Amino acid sequence: MLKRTIILLLACTVSFSSVVMASDAPVLTAKSAIVIEATTGRVLYAHNAEEMRYPASTTKMMTLIVALENGNLNDLVTASVKASETEGSSLELAPGEQLKLVDMLYGMMLVSGNDATVAVAEHIGGSVENFAKMMTDKAHAIGAVNTNFTNTSGLPDPKHYTTAADLAKIAAYGYKNPMFARIVGTEHVILPWAGKPNNRDLYNENRMLWLYKGGNGVKTGYTDAAGRCLVSGAKQNDIQLVAVVLDSDTMWDDSIKLLDYGFSQLKPVEVVNKGDIFKTVKVNSGKTEYIRLETLNSVVLPVNSDGSDNYTTVIDAPERVEAPVAKGAKIGKVKVLYNNTEVTSVDLVAADSADRKSFFGSVWNTVWGFFTYVTKIFA
Numbered sequence: 001m002l003k004r005t006i007i008l009l010l011a012c013t014v015s016f017s018s019v020v021m022a023s024d025a026p027v028l029t030a031k032s033a034i035v036i037e038a039t040t041g042r043v044l045y046a047h048n049a050e051e052m053r054y055p056a057s058t059t060k061m062m063t064l065i066v067a068l069e070n071g072n073l074n075d076l077v078t079a080s081v082k083a084s085e086t087e088g089s090s091l092e093l094a095p096g097e098q099l100k101l102v103d104m105l106y107g108m109m110l111v112s113g114n115d116a117t118v119a120v121a122e123h124i125g126g127s128v129e130n131f132a133k134m135m136t137d138k139a140h141a142i143g144a145v146n147t148n149f150t151n152t153s154g155l156p157d158p159k160h161y162t163t164a165a166d167l168a169k170i171a172a173y174g175y176k177n178p179m180f181a182r183i184v185g186t187e188h189v190i191l192p193w194a195g196k197p198n199n200r201d202l203y204n205e206n207r208m209l210w211l212y213k214g215g216n217g218v219k220t221g222y223t224d225a226a227g228r229c230l231v232s233g234a235k236q237n238d239i240q241l242v243a244v245v246l247d248s249d250t251m252w253d254d255s256i257k258l259l260d261y262g263f264s265q266l267k268p269v270e271v272v273n274k275g276d277i278f279k280t281v282k283v284n285s286g287k288t289e290y291i292r293l294e295t296l297n298s299v300v301l302p303v304n305s306d307g308s309d310n311y312t313t314v315i316d317a318p319e320r321v322e323a324p325v326a327k328g329a330k331i332g333k334v335k336v337l338y339n340n341t342e343v344t345s346v347d348l349v350a351a352d353s354a355d356r357k358s359f360f361g362s363v364w365n366t367v368w369g370f371f372t373y374v375t376k377i378f379a
Helices: 056-070 101-110 114-125 128-141 164-174 178-184 251-264 359-378
Strands: 003-011 032-037 043-047 076-078 098-100 188-191 200-203 215-223 227-236 239-246 266-272 277-284 290-295 299-304 310-318 320-322 330-338 341-350
Touching (some): 043 251, 056 178, 056 215, 101 114, 164 227, 164 239, 277 310, 290 330
Antiparallel strands (some): 003 310, 032 043, 076 098, 330 341
16 A cells, blocks of 8 residues: 655644743752753753763663663573672672572662672673673664763773763663663562572662652762762653753752753643544545544643744555445554654544445446446547
């Protein structure tokens, strides 16, 4: 079936009772900071966001992403001697101890287990060095091009660096994976502890999960070289924000200010309504000649406070379909783009049904069509 792409422009004009002006931008202690809207990637506030800095344990966001995309969550991961001897924050893995990959990932993100990151890297990449290259390659692939990873934990290394802007991109990408969102948004988990009388009882070090309304991630970090770092996420009214503060004296307060500011700049708007008719297509061999295509669901997206956002929609649907067609049958979809990048899509379904013509009906139509044609010639 032939398909045609149709591009429509959705101009979203929104009026606000209160608009936060640039002069009301947050005053922070962080050396670098940014807050973005995760779905579109739009920057709502930035301060030295492109400045290269040490990421400390916020590194583990990319460790998690690469592990989720390349590993099997039910695999048993064995801690090597190297893993068990990794310095810094730890899951207290013993040499030879085994945990499922998913448990290693929880330990890595909730209590920042550096030993778990090494065990995961060796299991999936063969070595920390190979896995770190996978991390860097993935970062560059998603647009975090000012980032380079040499390890999986974030321990200081002159060649291990990133920017606040890149960390925001990494977190926003991570939120597209439901397992990433589940792990970084978990407050408490109990994991096995071989040879011990009790299990590991882990509480997330990221206080934003309970400090901030809608808090749902993502990772803390600290080294002497990096200072206090925090990538935080929060979701309110279907709007997902990501805030990053690097080398901050008051990272919790700074992050709260950033998220407050970000949410004040946006409002959810229904850019596509459920049941909107987007296209009419011809029906071959149908009792009905045409059927309409309507959207199955609504699409709600954030719009800037000045109402200046323009979303475009691309209709991907055939020009004609074969009968029979049941009402509600999926026939195409509408892609919603922001700055020419797809951010979401919604299915197009048949708003009408179309039965197939009977054999005799088809024959009669053919004969009648021929008769009409001949009549016109000799008229």
